[in-house]
Amino acid sequence: MTKPRFGLLLFVLLSAFQAQAQDIPADFSVTLERTSCFGACAVYSVSIDATGAVLYDGLQNVRVQGLQTDSVSVAKVRALAEAVSRAQFFSLNDSYKSIQNPDGTSSVVSDLPTAYVKVVQGGRTKRIEDYLGAPETLRSLESLIDDVARTKRWLRLDAAAVNAMVRGGWTPTDAERAEHLDTALSHDDVDAIRALLEIGADPNHLYYGTGSTALMMVRSADAARALLDAGANVNAVNESGETALGHTAYLPADVTKVLIERGARPDLSSQTPALWQAACAGNAAVVRLLLAAGADPARGGHDSTPLDCARKGAAVADSKRFPEIFRQPFTEDFHGVERLLQEALAKRR
DSSP: OHHHHHHHHHHHHHHHHHHHHHTSOTTOEEEEEEOOOSSOOOEEEEEEETTOEEEEEEEESSSSOEEEEEEOOHHHHHHHHHHHHHTTGGGSOSEEEOEEOTTSOEEOOSSOOOEEEEEEETTEEEEEEEEEOOOHHHHHHHHHHHHHHTTHHHHSOOHHHHHHHHHTTOOOOHHHHHHHHHHHHHTTOHHHHHHHHHTTOOTTOEETTTTEEGGGGOOSHHHHHHHHHTTOOTTOBOTTSOBHHHHGGGSOHHHHHHHHHTTOOTTOOSSSOHHHHHHHHTBHHHHHHHHHTTOOTTOOBTTBOHHHHHHHHHHHHHHOOOOGGGOOSSOBOHHHHHHHHHHHHHHHO
């Protein structure tokens, strides 16, 4: 009885496997192309077919130019096929070039990169142009294609590439480490940031003509912690009088919290105080943290006080609702900033 049962179980498993394999059409493939922009956008294409074969072609502003091949599992191909289905890809518009404003009008923005997504499936082929205003499901599909193909390793150094290159004898110059750290910071690739710091990237390297430090370029609390753990100067001031704490005025409040906990001084800058910047940005959460850390609510910059700047920002925000593409990575609340500053000023009287 044992052998027949084993044979039946094997038959069931093989049948299930064949059924799963058959749910991906033999002609299935997805291709993502990204174009240039006004800046240093990566220009490349990457495709994945039904067998899991990956073909990448790097053109401009990428670490690896030319053709590269790889393969991924059928399970990952199936995940792509499911994402195509969720996005209702073949029912989407052929092109997205503008965004709808809250008042019903549309806006066009110049100099952005364009993504083209092509899907072949079951004898059908469709290619969609995504410049601006595409649905989130299409954007998610684009990201998934990159994730499945692991294109990041060809676009810039990730942590795995850094470690592999070091094991292979790579000895980067200080300038190379600084350049790669800059790229990792711009993409908030914390693992790559840590890997580069571990091989000697300088957390206090001065970038660009203004002498900004790496800590003035972070986009997340984790990136800030990585730099601070490596010895970044939390109170450095660049040639324009800017500080890392001032930079956090345009970020989620957890970045500000990390810097304050590590000893950042709110009123260090005489030209652009961090509180004034946060007030001008309408970042109430950061304003609250800075006031609690002892920031002077009356200390302004560029001939205006923090309260003046918050009021101007509130007037603009009340007169026009901006589309999502122009939103900051924090909740704008100019009226909340006004209240916080008025309360702080009242306590000083």
